[in-house]
């Protein structure tokens with residue numbers, strides 16, 4: 329049994345705490361705010377078994393031109409958002425080339441396929457079933473071209489990864505989701521995935537479970553992590569090991585210990601809207617770069633990627649997403665005065681860092697889950713906990729790959 333500090337109480341940090349605790353360790357989590365109130369709060373709530381390929385950067389000349397000219401809504405940028413992370417973005421582009429992306433997907437697919445098996449026991453033990461739906465999610469296709477592409481993707485995902493999907497006509501979609509007002513070409517129902525009506529609430533429930541099982545959550549700043557003799561110390565808490573699970577804030581801390589992490593920060597926004605008869609499933613309308621999730625607070629419209637250092641008060645992607653949502657559904661006024669915003673912690677090679685920080689005894693990295701950290705937290709937590717206990721870890725996820733370049 330070891331005393332272990334986990335820095336950060338998002339989905340990744342809290343899952344790490346639970347996995348280490350299950351192996352008999354004495355774990356203290358240090359969180360400067362409230363568990364599950366940052367990135368792990370603001371996502372679309374999907375616990376995905378179908379997302380077997382990480383998001384590649386669009387590299388087709390037309391797509392790149394659209395992004396460069398600020399057209400379309402998948403990626404928006406400003407010079408002050410783009411330039412500081414240009415090196416990481418170019419590396420992301422290199423890893424988006426077909427051969428590299430296939431390699432990343434082989435690892436990513438193995439992680440993602442475990443997600444509901446890992447969340448299931450935690451949801452049950454945390455008594456969080458009331459905020460979980462196990463009915464999959466729907467990707468809607470407005471045009472025949474998008475439907476054709478979806479058909480091919482579904483076939484490929486079934487053959488290569490065993491992912492179940494049901495392709496539906498527009499009429500079948502409207503029978504399943506009567507709140508959809510307009511005719512669309514069709515939809516993919518990714519039936520194995522789960523979704524959550526309160527993502528921050530799920531992290532809070534996992535955090536409460538961690539405490540019930542004897543774990544401590546200290547409210548403090550982990551940014552001063554330092555060594556004192558053989559121990560790691562952060563905000564006066566000490567441990568033999570320390571795990572950095574600070575999501576998008578992780579590189580600030582690792583840099584002090586010689587690991588410069590080139591992260592791509594993809595900002596997203598969400599806002600809830602009043603809706604009397606919400607859809608039964610989250611509905612992705614990727615043609616308009618949004619996911620529309622029925623949440624406890626209303627219909628959550630979540631946006632794609634923006635490369636900006638500071639949030640915008642009136643984000644164009646959210647404005648466009650709201651317009652698309654109003655075409656599809658009868659939605660009312662926004663619930664909040666202002667949108668929520670946060671940054672997806674994305675690694676250029678699209679794989680999270682899970683393992684030892686090089687040259688630092690008993691210092692561990694566990695972050696960089698990009699678009700799917702809410703899904704993957706409990707999966708990679710098991711991998712990290714196993715390695716910390718003497719297992720081999722996953723070589724593709726080791727932080728040492730950053731140093732090798």
Ligand SMILES: Cc1cc2nc3c(=O)[nH]c(=O)nc-3n(C[C@H](O)[C@H](O)[C@H](O)COP(=O)(O)OP(=O)(O)OC[C@H]3O[C@@H](n4cnc5c(N)ncnc54)[C@H](O)[C@@H]3O)c2cc1C
Nearest residue numbers: 336338340360367368371372374550575596700701702703
């Ligand atoms: C719009 C949007 C939609 C998304 N949709 C999905 C989805 O549907 N499914 C999915 O799987 N993923 C989704 N994601 C991605 C997912 O939300 C993230 O990958 C995940 O939440 C990252 O979790 P984390 O624990 O690493 O980071 P965080 O949740 O950000 O946790 C980090 C924690 O560290 C704390 N912290 C930071 N600095 C310090 C410090 N100095 N001292 C102490 N504590 C500190 C923070 O307060 C925070 O609580 C989405 C993301 C966005 C933005």
